Amino acid sequence: MNSKKVNKLKLGVNIDHVATLRMARKTTYPSVLEAAAACETAGADGITVHLREDRRHIQDSDVYELRKALTIKMNLEMANNREIVNIALQVKPDEVCIVPEKRAELTTEGGLNVAGQIHELSESIKMLTDQGITVSLFIDPDAEQIQATAELGVPFIELHTGTFCNASGEQTERELYRLVKGASLAHKLGINVNAGHGININNIAPILRIPYLNTLNIGHSIVSRAVFTGLEAAVKEMLCAMNNYDGGDYV
Numbered sequence: 491m492n493s494k495k496v497n498k499l500k501l502g503v504n505i506d507h508v509a510t511l512r513m514a515r516k517t518t519y520p521s522v523l524e525a526a527a528a529c530e531t532a533g534a535d536g537i538t539v540h541l542r543e544d545r546r547h548i549q550d551s552d553v554y555e556l557r558k559a560l561t562i563k564m565n566l567e568m569a570n571n572r573e574i575v576n577i578a579l580q581v582k583p584d585e586v587c588i589v590p591e592k593r594a595e596l597t598t599e600g601g602l603n604v605a606g607q608i609h610e611l612s613e614s615i616k617m618l619t620d621q622g623i624t625v626s627l628f629i630d631p632d633a634e635q636i637q638a639t640a641e642l643g644v645p646f647i648e649l650h651t652g653t654f655c656n657a658s659g660e661q662t663e664r665e666l667y668r669l670v671k672g673a674s675l676a677h678k679l680g681i682n683v684n685a686g687h688g689i690n691i692n693n694i695a696p697i698l699r700i701p702y703l704n705t706l707n708i709g710h711s712i713v714s715r716a717v718f719t720g721l722e723a724a725v726k727e728m729l730c731a732m733n734n735y736d737g738g739d740y741v
C-alpha cells in the first residue's frame with residue numbers, strides 16, 4: 491500500500507473539451523452542465539474548467555452556470571490576468587489554480603515561474619484568498635518553484651505531470667523521480683499536493699506512486715474515452731484505476 495497517502499486520492503474531471511466540441515460548431519450542445527452532472531453521478535470529487543483569455547472552449551456563462559449547478563467542488567484554472575481574476579472573485583469557485591497561458595499553445599505548456607513573479611502573483615492570491623477561495627499554483631516539480639510557493643503561503647500546488655507523461659525511455663524514470671522529490675519537498679513545507687496534465691489510463695500507475703497526492707485533475711483522456719463509453723463510464727473507469735492501485739510508494 492502507498493503509506494504516504496494523505497487521504498483517499500480524489501479525482502477532478504476537467505471538462506474543457508466538452509466545450510471544445512461545442513465550440514467547433516458554435517452549437518449549444520454538448521452541454522457542460524450535463525457533462526458535469528454525469529461526472530458527479532460517476533463519483534468524481536470535483537469539476538475543473540479553464541477559462542482561457544481567448545475563450546477557445548469554456549465561456550464566461552459556463553463558469554457562472556456551473557457555479558450554480560455543482561454540488562461537488564469547482565476548480566477554476568486561470569492565468570494571472572486581472573480580467574479573469576475579477577471573474578473568479580465574482581464566481582467564487584471553491585478553488586482556483588493559476589496556470590501560465592500562451593495564446594498559441596494547444597494546451598498549458600509547463601508550470602508557472604512563481605519565483606520570477608512573486609509580486610504579481612501575491613496581489614491576486616491575496617484577493618482570491620480574502621474571498622475564501624483556495625489557491626493552487628500549477629508548477630513543474632522544481633525545488634526553486636516549490637520554495638517560492640511556500641514563501642507566498644499558498645496552500646496547494648498542482649504538479650505538472652505533462653513532461654513525465656510525454657517522456658520515453660530513461661527519461662521516464664527521471665521525470666517520475668522529479669515528481670516524487672517535488673511532492674515530498676512540498677509536503678515537508680506544509681503545501682498540499684495535486685497533480686495533473688497528460689494523465690491517461692495507461693500512464694496512471696506510476697503517477698499513483700507519487701507520495702502525498704490529494705487530487706488528480708484529468709481531462710483530455712477522460713473526455714476522449716467518453717466518445718466510446720459515455721462520460722459516466724469513462725469517469726468510473728479512471729476512478730477504478732485510481733482506487734485499485736496498491737503498487738506502493740516510490741522508494
Ligand code: PXP
Pocket residue numbers: 504506540567587589597598628648685686687688689707708709710711
Ligand atoms: N491541470 C492543469 C493545470 C491543466 O492546465 C490541465 C489542462 O487544461 C489539466 C490539469 C488537465 O490536463 P489533461 O487534459 O491533459 O488531462
